[in-house]
Amino acid sequence: MAKKLMKGCEAIGEAAIRAGCKLFFGYPITPQNEIPEYLSHRLPQVGGTFVQAESEVGASNMIYGAAGAGERVFTSSSSPGISLMQEAVSYLAGAELPVVIVNIMRAGPGLGGILPSQADYFQATKGGGHGDFNTLVLAPWSVQEAADLVADAFDLADYYRNPVYVLGDGLIGQMMEPVEFREDRKPLKDLAAKTWASTGWKGDRPRAVINSLYLDADTLEQHNRDLQAKYATIRRDEVRWQGYGLDGDYDVLIVAYGTVARVCLTAMEELREQGIKAAILRPISLYPFPYDAVRQASARARAVLVVELSAGQMIQDVQLAVAETRPIHFHGRTGGNLVSPDEAAAKVREVLDGRSQEVRNA
Amino acid sequence: MPSGTQPVFSYPEALRDVTTHYCPGCTHGVIHRMVAEVLDELGVRQRTVGVSPVGCAVLSYNYFAADMQEASHGRAPAVATGIKRARPDLVVFTYQGDGDLASIGMSEIMHCANRGEKITVVFVNNAIYGMTGGQMAPTTMPGQITTTSPLGRDVSLVGEPIRMAEILSTLHTPGFVARGAVHRPLESVKTKDLLRRAFTYQVEGRCFSLVEILSTCPTNWGLPPHEACEWVEKTMVPYYPLGVFKTPDGGDRAPRPL
Ligand SMILES: Cc1ncc(C[n+]2csc(CCOP(=O)(O)OP(=O)(O)O)c2C)c(N)n1
Ligand code: SF4
Numbered sequence: 001m002a003k004k005l006m007k008g009c010e011a012i013g014e015a016a017i018r019a020g021c022k023l024f025f026g027y028p029i030t031p032q033n034e035i036p037e038y039l040s041h042r043l044p045q046v047g048g049t050f051v052q053a054e055s056e057v058g059a060s061n062m063i064y065g066a067a068g069a070g071e072r073v074f075t076s077s078s079s080p081g082i083s084l085m086q087e088a089v090s091y092l093a094g095a096e097l098p099v100v101i102v103n104i105m106r107a108g109p110g111l112g113g114i115l116p117s118q119a120d121y122f123q124a125t126k127g128g129g130h131g132d133f134n135t136l137v138l139a140p141w142s143v144q145e146a147a148d149l150v151a152d153a154f155d156l157a158d159y160y161r162n163p164v165y166v167l168g169d170g171l172i173g174q175m176m177e178p179v180e181f182r183e184d185r186k187p188l189k190d191l192a193a194k195t196w197a198s199t200g201w202k203g204d205r206p207r208a209v210i211n212s213l214y215l216d217a218d219t220l221e222q223h224n225r226d227l228q229a230k231y232a233t234i235r236r237d238e239v240r241w242q243g244y245g246l247d248g249d250y251d252v253l254i255v256a257y258g259t260v261a262r263v264c265l266t267a268m269e270e271l272r273e274q275g276i277k278a279a280i281l282r283p284i285s286l287y288p289f290p291y292d293a294v295r296q297a298s299a300r301a302r303a304v305l306v307v308e309l310s311a312g313q314m315i316q317d318v319q320l321a322v323a324e325t326r327p328i329h330f331h332g333r334t335g336g337n338l339v340s341p342d343e344a345a346a347k348v349r350e351v352l353d354g355r356s357q358e359v360r361n362a
Numbered sequence: 363m364p365s366g367t368q369p370v371f372s373y374p375e376a377l378r379d380v381t382t383h384y385c386p387g388c389t390h391g392v393i394h395r396m397v398a399e400v401l402d403e404l405g406v407r408q409r410t411v412g413v414s415p416v417g418c419a420v421l422s423y424n425y426f427a428a429d430m431q432e433a434s435h436g437r438a439p440a441v442a443t444g445i446k447r448a449r450p451d452l453v454v455f456t457y458q459g460d461g462d463l464a465s466i467g468m469s470e471i472m473h474c475a476n477r478g479e480k481i482t483v484v485f486v487n488n489a490i491y492g493m494t495g496g497q498m499a500p501t502t503m504p505g506q507i508t509t510t511s512p513l514g515r516d517v518s519l520v521g522e523p524i525r526m527a528e529i530l531s532t533l534h535t536p537g538f539v540a541r542g543a544v545h546r547p548l549e550s551v552k553t554k555d556l557l558r559r560a561f562t563y564q565v566e567g568r569c570f571s572l573v574e575i576l577s578t579c580p581t582n583w584g585l586p587p588h589e590a591c592e593w594v595e596k597t598m599v600p601y602y603p604l605g606v607f608k609t610p611d612g613g614d615r616a617p618r619p620l
Contacts, residue, residue: 023444023447023448025443025444025447049447049448051443051447051477053440053473054469054470054472054473055469057437057440057469057470058437058440058443058469058470058473059440061433061434061437061440061441061444061470062440062441062443062444062447063444064431064433064437064440064441064444065413065431065433065440065441065442065443065444065445065446065448066444066445066447066448067444068431068441068444068445069411069444069445069448069449069452070448070449071448071449073444073448087434088434088437091434095432198411198429198430198431198445199411199429199449199452200408200409200410200411200428200429200452201407201408201427201428201429202408203408207427207428207429207430208429208430209423209424209429209430209431209432210430210431210432211423211430211431211432212432213420213421213432
């Protein structure tokens with residue numbers, strides 16, 4: 001298929017349909033309204049169903065029901081709406097239901113603002129709701145990658161029977177870029193039939209009970225052990241990242257994800273023209289986080305710089321990876337402000353000439 | 363069974379032959395049985411998915427011989443919406459208490475009914491939070507003593523009990539809304555008929571249906587089972603009138619002025 005110029009939100013919606021998802025439940029919130037708007041006209045064209053829910057609480061429980069009935073389903077929202085979904089995300093993880101949740105993050109806390117942000121990193125990667133659970137989290141840096149990761153997210157959700165987030169900032173949702181939907185895309189994994197789904201019990205398989213309640217302590221502990229074993233497999237097999245300039249020499253390793261990494265790439269190229277050597281490691285999977293890759297790449301740098309559209313959240317994972325073997329610096333913007341390439345380049349210079357304060361135990 | 367004899371009473375196929383956790387004398391069990399009988403009589407058990415609530419009926423997924431989903435507190439109508447929209451060929455019901463449906467789940471039930479989701483809601487109103495130990499519900503009667511209204515429900519502070527069947531019947535979207543009870547055999551017979559009508563409307567693909575059922579909680583009301591049944595008749599029925607409030611063709615009206 002030829003490339004098509006599309007807004008990020010629309011590409012996300014189209015990618016879901018092409019991944020075989022015929023069901024969307026959601027509630028309007030800026031800056032992701034173009035996802036439900038797009039699907040409200042596209043889904044009926046492909047025999048699918050679009051439901052505008054009464055709230056994000058409703059939407060997130062509707063995807064629970066639909067996923068429990070064995071169908072591919074997704075929802076999208078932005079930060080305040082994702083907060084409302086956290087109850088359901090915990091239940092979805094507990095009941096091991098495959099769903100895809102797109103969060104086009106906006107600045108917080110509270111109602112915050114509608115401009116881009118990456119301040120929901122903790123919520124997405126550390127559980128977010130109650131109980132011990134994890135969700136896979138994929139962070140695109142372009143419209144094309146957003147479309148690709150949405151397709152992958154459905155396969156990963158089905159394979160692991162687990163919620164998967166696609167975490168973008170407002171830029172990913174709103175910018176227009178050429179995007180191509182590959183017709184020959186193969187599923188990432190061998191996907192088994194969903195014999196566990198509640199589709200009507202005819203006696204030819206065990207009765208399906210979609211549930212996260214275990215009143216017996218030992219049974220619940222075993223369920224938790226099983227979940228943890230699954231998360232360990234995910235941490236082993238699903239790490240994704242990309243490096244820029246890691247092959248040559250570099251003094252500063254920049255760790256950034258999403259659109260921020262793209263800004264940093266521009267900064268890195270400018271710096272290199274001036275003889276200042278920086279490299280970038282871009283986590284694509286935020287859960288599982290590429291700890292090993294960050295550790296190895298940081299070992300070849302004099303210092304590490306983390307850049308985020310937050311007050312510093314991913315930096316905690318970088319600290320875990322680097323484990324005080326290298327000084328770590330941070331540059332972050334909040335409120336919906338973006339990092340400019342000049343700003344990022346200036347920060348790298350400060351790191352190198354000693355003007356930047358090292359971050360410890362941020 | 364000797365040839366030529368017909369069973370006149372048997373265990374419903376849609377109910378699993380297991381011991382339930384309900385208290386002695388609690389009418390949750392009666393309601394379970396009636397739902398199961400209706401599923402059998404309509405021949406839809408094998409394509410039914412039930413949604414359990416959070417409340418005393420939380421373990422009902424162990425009792426119905428059908429595929430089941432367990433929802434979070436109050437969200438069963440949203441979960442049922444997801445199931446039904448994903449698989450319109452399935453018969454989907456929720457089974458919810460009054461705390462679940464009329465308090466924390468008020469938003470989900472109102473919008474599910476208003477969208478006209480073709481599901482059936484079995485709404486068990488026992489005027490109290492049974493599972494958590496007898497706290498006040500939105501349906502608790504004026505003056506009724508509960509663990510969080512130790513001096514009796516003070517309507518000047520917390521308002522009057524919510525009448526869900528009445529509220530839901532004001533929606534313009536077509537639906538079937540009725541209220542029955544199970545404190546006397548005759549009422550149970552009538553209530554089973556309401557349930558049959560409710561499920562039939564769904565099976566025919568016609569409309570949303572809800573049957574509110576006045577139920578007992580002898581344990582938290584502090585009454586022996588037979589006195590609990592009398593309390594339903596004396597205290598609840600006058601405030602929660604029994605009958606059909608709404609049908610999709612608008613044929614029936616509320617049984618008495620409200
Ligand atoms: C989010 C959440 N809040 C509170 C509870 C605790 N809780 C469990 S059951 C229940 C009330 C159930 O009462 P009702 O729906 O009337 O059903 P009954 O037990 O009387 O059948 C509450 C408040 C919970 N499980 N989840
Ligand atoms: S607590 Fe009340 S509602 Fe719950 S099982 Fe016991 S009697 Fe029934």
